[in-house]
Amino acid sequence: MPLEIASPHQTLAVIGHDDAKRQLAEAFDSGRMHHAWLLTGAEGIGKTSLAYLVAHMILSGGENRFDRLNPEHPAARLIAAQAHPDLFVLRCPVDEKTGAVKDTIPVDEARKLAPFLSMTASQGAGRVAIIDEAHKLNRHGQNAILKMIEEPPTGATILLTATTVGGLLPTIRSRCRVLPMQTLSDSQLEVVLARLGVEVPEGADKARFFMAAAGSVGRALKLIEADALPLFDELLSILAAMPMLDLLRVQKLADQIGKKADADSFQVVTGLLIDTLRQSIRVAALGQADPTGLASKIGGRARLDKALELWESTGQTFAVAEGGNLDKKLVFINALSTISRMTA
Structure with missing residues (x-):
């Protein structure tokens, strides 16, 4: 039975990943934040959610942070509604016939990145693009985003997430600041599940459940579903x-x-x-x-x-x-x- 869980764009906090959050916050506060970040790690550990929190920080001009995010902030409300004019999200689309998420990102969608980043930010805090599961871009799609990563417009920040990086163009990897993210500890995973209102299945061996989940919230939810x-x-x-x-x-x-x-x-x-x-x-x-x-x-x-x-x-x-x-x-x-x- 499918669980009703908030999507990454509705996320207000991410448990764990303290080192990644520290590096991102320090880069932002320095005023010299790198223009392209590649968040890597296992599936379901919070890479996309963290990318959205970075977007919150940038588009709120630093008012919203990892440890204090006001959901009533104008930028936060727009992000939650998937309506922020300065945020572009590139991801695998949903198949209209089956309702299932496709396993590739169409090149035509990837080509929309350059026009978006080339426009002036409407809210004045810069423009942010999240490329979710970048490893699902084929070679043509990767080439379509490459120029923006190599020569980004002023005020643009690109956040890529990827479970595997071997299939990404070497030039994409070399232009990004790579931020490896670790799986969660069992205690961190338990906290996340509790916040989501999800419990380990009744009668299940708890140790075996966390072994199977392997530090991934996404894996834990799929195990239950x-x-x-x-x-x-x-x-x-x-x-x-x-x-x-x-x-x-x-x-x-x-x-x-x-x-x-x-x-x-x-x-x-x-x-x-x-x-x-x-x-x-x-x-x-x-x-x-x-x-x-x-x-x-x-x-x-x-x-x-x-x-x-x-x-x-x-x-x-x-x-x-x-x-x-x-x-x-x-x-x-x-x-x-x-x-x-x-x-x-």
Whole structure:
């Protein structure tokens, strides 16, 4: 059941990310704020919400800050209503037929950035552009925004968010001040959920829930909406048994998450698989404690290299499948089969 949660443009505060907020506030107060910022980090940790809070700070002339935001300020009211004339937001549009958010940002939308930033600010505090999920711009879209990042008009600030930066043009990355954002601690995540009026599902193992959420508010909400914690437990059980692979259990799990009407479950479970694989690679490389038992099976340089390649390629394949271009069940089964062979 979908949860009714405020959108990033309605956000009045962001929990955590103190270092990122400090750097942004210091840059603004110095009067020499860099014109382009790239906020990076895992999905659902607050990158877009923080970008909106930066817009609040700039467009209010510094009256609204991260730790004190007056929702009645004229700029704040306009931002909340998505009607501020000096704020441009570029993001993946909603498909009018299906109601689902598309997985790419159209180049025609990206081309609107330059005319917007070239106009004089109507409120006098500058112009701000938020490019949400910039990694979902294709090469043409990235080229469309590149000139504004390379040669920004006076008074323009561009805030990009991205979960992955490898697909961004090197010139975009080099012109931006990159601001890595970390996942939230369990206690911070619990505070955020409480403020949203959301509780850990009744009867759920709290420690397991926060392990699955991995410091991401977005992931935690999807876990609850899709009732996906039992699916995560089943996934961990399958991984723990590797290199043995119970194909009947794998098929059953694939059937559960591959249904057309259950897109959230596929996104959550495949995201959990990718995160578990990534964490296991880290644990194996650093010799840390192994909570899933997978790390001990991918140790050694040769296997680690293969695991890294698998992590990158599987994430890309899941993304394509999520867009509806591949059979989700088959992609999921193939991924687990490949991991099984790698651990043998």
